[in-house]
Amino acid sequence: MENIQLSVTENIFKKIKYDIVFGNLEPDQKLKLNLLQTEYNVSISILREVLNRLCGDGFIIYKVQKGFFVSPISKKDLYEIADLRITLETHALEISIKNKDYEWEAELLGAYHKLNHAENELEKNNLNAKSLWTKYDAEFHQMLIKKCNSLNLIRIHEVIFDKYLRYQLLILKYRGKESIKEHKDLLDYSLISNIQKAQNTLRDHIKKGVDYASSNLSL
Amino acid sequence: MENIQLSVTENIFKKIKYDIVFGNLEPDQKLKLNLLQTEYNVSISILREVLNRLCGDGFIIYKVQKGFFVSPISKKDLYEIADLRITLETHALEISIKNKDYEWEAELLGAYHKLNHAENELEKNNLNAKSLWTKYDAEFHQMLIKKCNSLNLIRIHEVIFDKYLRYQLLILKYRGKESIKEHKDLLDYSLISNIQKAQNTLRDHIKKGVDYASSNLSL
DNA sequence: TATAATTAAAGATTCGATTATTTTTATAAT
DNA sequence: ATTATAAAAATAATCGAATCTTTAATTATA
Known part of the structure; x- marks a missing residue:
């Protein structure tokens, strides 16, 4: 019998992080403890x-005797996050491709298949597919760098990816056809090394994603 | 009148982080709360x-209902940290140099001067200079990337640098002449862009630093 | 009216005690 | 002697209350 019991702390951690990334807790919002x-x-x-x-991860700002605040957003911050994502993810991708094996290729194809399905649904204006797309986009990109063989790199990338995601979700729009083509290319180039x-x-x-986000973000 | 009052929490945070980085709390050590x-x-x-x-920063590992542990060390981890430091620091250095101004050049020269002084003291076998060298080495490298214009990048680099430092301090030896030359080159190439x-x-x-550390680390 | 001083309310910080879980030790059964 | 079971001790997790700080509201003064 499996023991999947998580502590209260773990559960609340996930909830609050989710609420920040998905915008339920707004940027700059003060997190009053009794509320x-x-x-x-x-x-x-x-x-x-x-x-x-x-x-520690930078999703919340703490000021002594002033309390906790959801981290602010700004175009500058968005571009910083995007730049970091490019730096970390391209580096990890290179190592990942160099280390690839059949199992990884199979998993990558699987992740792509799911993402592509969600993309098609979105093209048909099935708006329910939005949250699915979010999930599969993250999983596809995580899979691309999975073989980078560095827990430290994967861990840092995850934090940066979530910060990037937060901006994406603030926009809510979907870049559509262009992005679909890019994902396909990413798959193909990875598979042929x-x-x-x-x-x-x-x-x-x-870069295109962040420009799109930035131009749709009123700050 | 300035108010430099830090909360108890802030003080203990700094102390414990210091004790982990400087090895007073040993890798894998269980951090029993009442102790x-x-x-x-x-x-x-x-x-x-x-x-x-x-x-959140990865200096401590938490296991549900098991408690807190100082993060373990390994050669693999050391190489991961070094690789990340190279990736982040070379990227930040490029932007920093592109954005440079006279003020930065002056500060960099100042930081180098202090580091060089500590290096000379170490060459004279003044072992007291060790902790000074640690401080000035960090400050010199931080100054190199200061103009990268990305708080996110500086923040992440700081964490990685401290993790790298932890390994360096486990070794305690000093790489000497070679490293001195490299610091001088780093200064000169930055100044001439x-x-x-x-x-x-x-x-x-x-890379040389990590190889030196690795070969002196019995794991 | 505008500014400064005082008081009241709200909120953050810290602590000690209670509860729940895990680990260790002691005891019993095979 | 070895494994299984039960009791005891150690430790982690959680909570609610006491203390201290900041902010807001009120009154007093220029």
């Missing part, structure tokens, strides 16, 4: 543990 | 807040 206490139904100590952990073209495609993919 | 309580003379709640924050050579020097500098 959160009733909202999430936990004690203050638990909340402070969770908020401190999120501080063309590192240069795979990296260039990834770089353009993120 | 830490008497050691640092604070309540459990405070400790849990601090340990959670350090989890030779980005390629500055990046290559930095890459070699870190």
